[in-house]
Amino acid sequence: MKSLIRCLWVWMPILLATTPARADLKVATSLTDLASVAQFVGGKHVLAQSLCRGYQDPHFVPAKPSLMKAIQHADVFVSVGLELDGGWLPLVLPGSRNPKIQPGAKGFVDASEGVDVLEKPVGTVSRAEGDIHPLGNPHYYADPKRLEAVADHLAEVFSRLDAANAADYAANAKAFDERMETSLAKWEQEMAPYKGASIVTYHRNFVYFAERFGLKLFGNVEPKPGIPPTPRHIAELAGAMKQAGVTVVVYQPYYSAEASRELASKAGGVAVEIATEAGGLPGTDDVFSKFDVLVSSVAKALSGKSGGAQ
Numbered sequence: 001m002k003s004l005i006r007c008l009w010v011w012m013p014i015l016l017a018t019t020p021a022r023a024d025l026k027v028a029t030s031l032t033d034l035a036s037v038a039q040f041v042g043g044k045h046v047l048a049q050s051l052c053r054g055y056q057d058p059h060f061v062p063a064k065p066s067l068m069k070a071i072q073h074a075d076v077f078v079s080v081g082l083e084l085d086g087g088w089l090p091l092v093l094p095g096s097r098n099p100k101i102q103p104g105a106k107g108f109v110d111a112s113e114g115v116d117v118l119e120k121p122v123g124t125v126s127r128a129e130g131d132i133h134p135l136g137n138p139h140y141y142a143d144p145k146r147l148e149a150v151a152d153h154l155a156e157v158f159s160r161l162d163a164a165n166a167a168d169y170a171a172n173a174k175a176f177d178e179r180m181e182t183s184l185a186k187w188e189q190e191m192a193p194y195k196g197a198s199i200v201t202y203h204r205n206f207v208y209f210a211e212r213f214g215l216k217l218f219g220n221v222e223p224k225p226g227i228p229p230t231p232r233h234i235a236e237l238a239g240a241m242k243q244a245g246v247t248v249v250v251y252q253p254y255y256s257a258e259a260s261r262e263l264a265s266k267a268g269g270v271a272v273e274i275a276t277e278a279g280g281l282p283g284t285d286d287v288f289s290k291f292d293v294l295v296s297s298v299a300k301a302l303s304g305k306s307g308g309a310q
């Protein structure tokens with residue numbers, strides 16, 4: 001029941017509120033945030049849907065036949081890139097038997113192109129160690145400003161595929177960027193009192209958010225991206241947090257609330273469930289409301305801390 005209700009949060013707004021009578025472009029994406037940006041940029045000419053729901057781990061989406069079927073008539077597919085969806089997209093795309101959206105085709109978009117990527121690895125990357133960020137950190141959609149680059153990129157792609165509506169796509173992207181700039185000024189003001197504060201995140205998916213708002217990342221509940229925490233890791237991290245006065249742990253709906261709460265409680269702090277993907281929690285239906293809720297949750301958690309690492 002819980003998952004059904006969450007399902008409706010994601011699909012109702014995207015499909016009902018903005019569905020055009022007849023879409024000129026059917027756009028599918030691997031992530032809800034990309035579908036949200038695509039819908040803003042495409043406006044009445046586009047129908048956008050995401051394969052991964054906001055409450056699912058975007059690294060590990062089951063490659064079900066229903067996903068392949070959902071994109072068999074898509075004109076465009078927008079991937080996060082940087083191998084965020086690398087575990088399942090290489091199965092789902094060929095499974096759709098849709099030649100228009102295969103990598104290399106005009107309808108395939110790598111949204112990370114044109115985005116300033118953090119944590120690009122130097123030297124050889126050993127996947128044997130379980131690293132699921134082999135090309136750099138793929139969670140750039142946690143930074144409002146980087147979504148403006150995605151919007152501009154999508155406007156170019158949509159204009160190439162549907163030249164008749166190019167002026168609308170350019171105008172919509174400009175309006176998106178302007179709204180994001182105004183919103184960002186508000187979010188920066190909300191986060192200003194916590195500049196330099198340290199937090200712990202479950203997964204290493206907060207680097208772009210931390211960089212934008214001046215937070216320090218103290219550690220992660222999972223010892224390495226994609227590797228579940230051990231009791232020893234939790235105990236050591238809790239000890240280090242206590243010593244440094246770090247009290248806030250954040251985790252997404254698809255990560256272990258239990259491990260996050262255990263760590264927070266051992267460190268004398270709080271664990272807060274957050275959505276970094278649109279649709280992950282109530283009231284986060286598009287990228288703007290996602291950041292509204294995310295910024296206020298993080299600010300509220302940090303406001304309650306006593307002491308803390310500076």
Ligand SMILES: [Zn+2]
Pocket residue numbers: 059132133138139203204205225
């Ligand atoms: Zn990741």
